[in-house]
Amino acid sequence: MAELTLVEAVNDALHTELARDDDVMVLGEDVGRAGGVFRATAGLRDRFGENRCVDTPLAEAGILGSAVGLCMAGWRPVVEMQYDAFSYPSLNQLITHVGRYRWRTGGRMEFPITIRMPYGGGVRAPELHDDSPETYYVHTPGIKVAIPSTPADAKGLLAAAIRDPDPVVVFEPKLVYRTARGEVPEGEHVVPLGQARIARAGTDVTLLCYGAMVPVCEAAADALDVSCEIVDLRSLRPLDEETILTSVAKTGRVVIVHEAPRTVGFGAELAALIAEKAIFDLQGPVLRVTGFDVPYPYWSIEDAYMPSAERVASAVRSLF
Amino acid sequence: MAELTLVEAVNDALHTELARDDDVMVLGEDVGRAGGVFRATAGLRDRFGENRCVDTPLAEAGILGSAVGLCMAGWRPVVEMQYDAFSYPSLNQLITHVGRYRWRTGGRMEFPITIRMPYGGGVRAPELHDDSPETYYVHTPGIKVAIPSTPADAKGLLAAAIRDPDPVVVFEPKLVYRTARGEVPEGEHVVPLGQARIARAGTDVTLLCYGAMVPVCEAAADALDVSCEIVDLRSLRPLDEETILTSVAKTGRVVIVHEAPRTVGFGAELAALIAEKAIFDLQGPVLRVTGFDVPYPYWSIEDAYMPSAERVASAVRSLF
Amino acid sequence: MATAHPELAPGLTDADLLELYRRMVLLRTYDERSVVYHRQGRIGTYAIFWNHEAIQAGATFALGDDDWIFPSYRESAIGLVRGMPAETILQWWRGQPSGWWNPADWNVASIAVPIASHLPHATGLAWGKKLKGEDAVAMAFFGDGATSEGEFHEGVNFAAVLGAPVVFVCNNNQWAISTPLSAQTRAQSLADKASGYGIPGVTVDGLDVLAVHAAAHEAVERARSGGGPTLIECVHYRAAPHATADDPRAYIDLERVEQERANECVGRFERLLKDAGVLTDELAAEVKQACEDVMRAGIAAAESEPPADPELLFTHAYVDPPGNMRHG
């Protein structure tokens, strides 16, 4: 075990998986010479060569589209999108091809693409470096989505994504890239997709969250005198319905937290799941604490946009 | 009043609004010389000239991006995306600019863009002519979304969209383009955004739906011996929460129906709304009948993908 | 291999010329029968490629079996040149499962419906094969309208930068449905776009199968020998509707269409081969007959398939599906 930051754990996973499987390659903008604008791909080009850690032209559809072709040639491409909001030019490839191509071949070809990107707000950056685009991805059939909140999970989920035979998108919470530190298993470490993590056991209310909202929920729980069970989803598709429903059955109260805008944010899916399968367990309304349905603001007021421990805590209080 | 098909009503709205306001112009692929592949823009180029009904190059990001600039020059562009799935190349413009530009200018510039497109399945078409992409649009801050199910609403909602000062996306249910016929007011006709329509009043269960799923819900209601209240949302943003909650308060049972894939489809938002604001009105789980989280299939089996009256009816029965 | 008619096509034997002819006739027969099948309600909407046969047969004749073809809907039947059964392609247009072939079986990618979106795939495949030391070339087909799309630009530029062995074949039929070439570009020729990528670009007569083949042959050799991609523009004029659903009379130049039909590419090649003494009336009739048999057998095989199992909705979406996949 080594103590690493979250972004160091991402780098560790990439080194480990490229060393383990010669078919794994990394491509994206500035991933090679610079080792990534967050250093997530540092050292890969020197160690594995410029053909397995490729600085591409500045064109996201070209990057993801080439990755589809690379799969046809037997590669397992790991694509970096430099930032959340800069992945949007690749959405046409994602929706029309990445999520559909295997189906199109009658299941006879595999497209084990991993798309990883830093996501989320609170980093005091210029416009469009703050989005939480998970809805665009998880709504797209054929795509799996994972979001770690700890260094160990950042390594394990990325390894699982790279080894997964289906396309997987891994959103890395850039807000805690360097502040989230923790023990990370050395060598191969895989956290299976579809298993939520009970970040904190509790009895009175269930807080459903992921990524950078996990520490926010923990801070809220610390400030509350009711017992909060914090479920870190880790994976949005496949979704660990059992862990969610078990917790809700126990507590009867739910607050869902995410940064993304509220309307059809992933919280809506969680609320719908509960409204369908746990309706008679509920002792109160299913509440959401989310980003607003407005453009992500300039950073002087971003703290008012981001769900805060205070907003989460007051939502919880309103349930009692 | 004239009896028109839904696509004729769209054409009527465009003729009426271009005649009413010299700043309104139409642009897109094949909207001019051919009058649109569904004839939605027929006659506009001859009547208003090639500068107000423009056949653009084949490039959706270019189309929507130019529309942003056209707004800056004082135009009210009405953009046609030829089909649902062919709008995806424009998503980067939609998310990074169309939804944000007014905010970016401190509210001092307006971007009254209308994006209209035929959407939805069941039309026995080759791949990628069948998508229901409303989630990608309604999740995007700054964007409004309307979806008519009748010819009169197709005209009235499109007119409202064109006159609206904010960007509005209008999804036209191509499955009923020519089969939905009805009385349409002549001349100016506006249906305000944000007002749902009670397609059928009832007492036992609320069916929430829009677009081509309204007739499916009507067929299901006909087949059922419980009294169904069918709410045709007409507009997803702004959303008529009051009509929805009033109906749910009355019936205590809800089935939500849409074609789009289930995960974070708009049904999730509706279920979340109810789970938050109507939880104590409910006598049963909130059910969704939707497309599946798989690629839209080849048409020989598309009927198994599309929500059917049978699937809706059995969902309703399961509530009693 | 020696050629008896070097004046026609250096490097091609009479057997090659006849095979090329056979492929054109096969494509032509597929297309003409498909329009009839559509009218009879035996296939769905269909994208007609009548008079595009010289481009499709000519360009692909320069490929080896290990090379990959990336078709658009306009080249839906291009698998025929690789021996793909007609029923497979007919089933695609009938919306039937067996129409969704395994690209690896034929080295023919799935039919790309979103315009220009398959160009980056061709680039990625060619680049990926090169990185693995395999010497496969990728050939991508697309139209004049496709050159306006961002993904055309990104796909070609990636190939150029990566030195990927790709041949980009632009079917410039001068129309994108109802939109004329003049509304797509102000360039003198679409081949002019090549210089913006630092790659060779050539323009050929899209109705001259030997000219198309010669250009493709040169491009394939260049790609294989590490020279990177080439853009080939094949110019003609769409002489048929865009698809069975389209009525071009509203926009197209009907006189020009008549001229094009009079000069259609299969008959043109047929006359050439007959004048050169390579093809006889008897042989031509045999070839035509054989192609019609292929189609008759193809539609029969297609129609004899059992209805698709709705379970197929779920079978192929994921290797390892999420638990809630069937929950709709």
Next chain:
Amino acid sequence: MATAHPELAPGLTDADLLELYRRMVLLRTYDERSVVYHRQGRIGTYAIFWNHEAIQAGATFALGDDDWIFPSYRESAIGLVRGMPAETILQWWRGQPSGWWNPADWNVASIAVPIASHLPHATGLAWGKKLKGEDAVAMAFFGDGATSEGEFHEGVNFAAVLGAPVVFVCNNNQWAISTPLSAQTRAQSLADKASGYGIPGVTVDGLDVLAVHAAAHEAVERARSGGGPTLIECVHYRAAPHATADDPRAYIDLERVEQERANECVGRFERLLKDAGVLTDELAAEVKQACEDVMRAGIAAAESEPPADPELLFTHAYVDPPGNMRHG
């Protein structure tokens, strides 16, 4: 207007030359002070444009006040040439509301962060003005890396097809963060891309303000007279980090950077003007002093603004907001 130094710049008077010089110094001062302010924690991450002043001042000097400028983050301070207060731009980098100006006040569009995404906007604006009979020209700035994006391609092609009066100014500093030009294109020059759109393309020395101006002047005249868009490539070599967060030592050629710094564009123009007797040491000192005063006043004004009201989250998102907008 007569010019005293036609050998320097035909059509430019001494007053013009001095104003051009002043604008370069103002931009240079803005940039150098901003790096300091960043180090002092008084502004956020900042995209440095040191040695890009000749491009920004030279190209925009060819515009009239009714013409529009479409900047990328690299041209964040370009509003200065239109008289935009320094504090406005500083506030953008401080994430403060007053940094988000009204484009119509200055005919300067908002700073475009997504690469190349603003090119279609410039095209749409120029086209739209033309359709309304106004003769405004749009000038869009973007980098070498931007030319790889699909939206560059679509934006330029639309302008060409529509005959929109746009001048596309490519700041070819030969780096996209850490990615060298050789990884963006195989083209001989980025100006070569113009022929693919059927428009004129020219390459100029990006450190020669008069060369940039001359090319821009010709392009603006052409656009205004109905000649459509032009692509201008301004070549230099990035002599500063991409942004305050970037450490180029990992990838850049430091010797080359030294040469570039020695030949930096402001000093080069200053020497030229002094040799020609247009500029004196005293005047140069005055100009520099005035620019530093502008910055001192600018940062003071910025820092004296009250903290932003969180209510601004909601004020400008919609003209007519949905009822649930505040529900988070």
